[in-house]
Amino acid sequence: MKTTDYYLLPFHFDKFNDKEILVNLFGDFLIAEQGTAEKTVYREIMDESQIKNLVSNHFISQSKYPANMDILATRYRTKKSFLEEFTALHIIVVTLNCNQACTYCQVSSINSTKNTCDINWEDLKKSVEMIFESPSQHITIEFQGGEPLLAFDKVKSAIEYAESLNSQHQKNITFVICSNAIGMDEAKLEYMKQHHVLLSTSLDGPEAIHNRNRKFHTDASHREVIKGINLSKSILGEENVSALMTTTIHSLPHPKEIIDEYRKQGFRNIFFREINPFGYAVNNRIADYSTDDFIRFYKEGFEYILELNRAGEVFIEDYAAILLRKILTPFSTGFVDLQSPAGIINSVLVYNYDGYVYVSDEARMMVEKGDHFFRIGHVNDGLKKIISGPKVAEIAKHWSNESLPGCSDCAYQVYCGADPVRNYLKTGDMEGYRPESEFCHKNKTLIKYLIEKTLAPDNYRIFQSWLAN
């Protein structure tokens, strides 16, 4: 084959420090000299070994239609495998009541002395029935609030109804309760154990940070959650209890202390989660930091995590693990924020306490501010009517980064996702505006950072161990 005698395959490129990165349709990347993409396109590459490299990595082909087209199609399908079964994650908001007053609460929880915001039995029953309409064989039913332990009778009813329906449907169901763990007791945990329910709780870091973010009627918020975590681990087993942290302005100077708190509590992983700058978080100025502030916090914490791993302790940062799975393996992930078509509807639906169905947690938060834009129906409508309705059709026009301005040509498109809800909240339309998008800035920066990290062999070995974990 002459060096100029080849056909292009779909790929994107970007400047990468003093080099250039080429990323193909299947997520393979190549770091090369600047100008490589241009030279490849205009057939100016004279180096035969470079041609072979581009062919073997699926950036160019020796024939107009590559002989291994079936393999390439399979690889593409694998990257989009989250679409195959349709919605798998179903969030039921059993109550808005809560016993905490977290400074960043985005769902406008209300004081626990009121009981008017629990889901009623009819809507709960219809929610569960609608969940079983999803073609997905693997279903996760997640109970959220408010604080779901304050409506534990509703949680139990939903679990038992789902189990009874499942004797006919035979799906693989995972139940998760998202709880602050305050008010957790042995009776509830024994029930959870009996019905294989996982606990996902919140731990923002050491006592001072946690108590400042997650206010309780006394200053015992941290003590109570640790008590709840320990009790839960002892009954459910360590592997069935997880924790999430939210980064507030108070967290920013303390990434190492937060990681050490997770280690102290026996966790082997942490998810550095940026605050959602909506709802009470904005009023309380607790989200008053920039994406660059978060990225600095993230990188400082991540370097510390790499140090721990180099010293022999396996400790994983979950957001990196999600991105690395997309960057280093042929597979996709179930993480809804980084999917295209977007995770909303395709992977997650939210059944609110009032029976209305929303596309995400942020979408139901908007309702408390009077904006019903992402309300796509009521549980009485049934899944088929909702997902074939005009609102979902409208959302679908904006849910693929392959067709969004600024994303359609992005080198990191295959690793990233689309988020019409966040776009709408920031700009007033679902398309958004990439030059000012914090989502774009954060993900592009972190993806580039992680790719750079993979180039060092010792990091690469660490990342492979995370992905095998």
Added chain:
Amino acid sequence: MIVQVDASVYDEAVLHKALYWLGKDFISEVTHLNGTFEVKLTKPNGEILTKDEQHSTEEKLRQSLIDYKTRSVILSETKNVRDLIIMKAFFHFSDEEINFDELLTSE
């Protein structure tokens, strides 16, 4: 500041993609005159650009035009193969029979 762009080298879609990323800092107006795009860039607050800022902005725009033109060539040259890969990837979800051999030979 005003930048002249040769319309015989860069089409309008390429120009607008390049200008999209300058939209955070500039208001752009594009006029097409006698085979040239005249691009007028102004700061939203009306601030006058220094010579250095004008130079770096023009350099950024010109590099961006080269990159987006390269991307547009990739997109147009790979459209068919991309469509075929995606069709093959998902055809088992379709009720219709697709004859891929026929599609390949019809190109």
